[in-house]
Amino acid sequence: MEEMLRRHIEQVVRLSDEEYAFVRQHFSIKYGKKGGLLIDKSEPVRYVYLVISGLLKLVYHDKTGREHIISFAMEDWWETDYPAWFSRQPASLSLQCIEDTQVYCLSLDSYQTICAKLQKMEHFFLQKANRGHMASQERILSFLTATPRERYEQVLRKQPTLLQRVPKVLLAAYLGVSRETLSRLWRNNNRTAG
């Protein structure tokens, strides 16, 4: 368990025992119950989270109270309300546990400290930020070019386990379609598969 953080970082940069000890002391561990909130809209955003186990949703509630899902975060994902976290403003998004979830927590001050003191960690976070940026651009492209059916099939292909772990109503909020449209896609897909 304790070593997940090190394994995760060392997929990008190698750390000495001393360097890892320095990095590790800036992280705390937190447990969230299914349904619990790690980030609550309008509250301060204290941490960026790295998921150890479990599943989170990053959501926006519009004026009518309808929930829109920006992303799902599972094992090995970093997630927070980044604009609010970086600018030390209250959250405009919420981060909620879909399953019982265990996370590492890193404050902005700690993030800045470990980046400044250890270039390897600045390099690690640059890699992560670039990948996050590319994944977001891919999602923009799928909104511009793909039909709801194609977006559904992209999720099937890229995150197959998500379909087992996420209730259909949440998947619809992620794809930006109604629950009825999703049920139709689901039925058609199973018919094709069978």
Add this chain to the structure above:
Amino acid sequence: MEEMLRRHIEQVVRLSDEEYAFVRQHFSIKYGKKGGLLIDKSEPVRYVYLVISGLLKLVYHDKTGREHIISFAMEDWWETDYPAWFSRQPASLSLQCIEDTQVYCLSLDSYQTICAKLQKMEHFFLQKANRGHMASQERILSFLTATPRERYEQVLRKQPTLLQRVPKVLLAAYLGVSRETLSRLWRNNNRTAG
């Protein structure tokens, strides 16, 4: 002119003359005529570009040949087909000049060299990547939650000069609406404003 790169970088990190000279030697300057391509679909992606003057569009052509606009890049913007550039794969996007455009060019090898040799530059690119990631997330949110009219008004608010510089057919491809829908929004808006 020559100093734009330095001014741009020093909005984030201060460089000594020696450090700037080291960074500067990794950039070349290129001129693109209106209509010219900096990145051509299926060709190698040699550079990330920083716009000195002019205007670019990053586009995806779908199977039917229809053009979808992922972003407009103007003065002070960095742009490339990032997934292709980082992975040294052929482009799946095109980057085209909407106006006569002047850019700095940076190869992936040079990017990696200046990041490795100068932590300040790794820090600079981390800031840029984080901002790019946040801007993309904002755009995803606007696809999930905003009507075409609201997306149009967001552009009016955030990039007012874009409306003067970009033909309406391109703006429609950026907003993900038909040209007819955009004309209706445009007329309604001018009526409200008048």
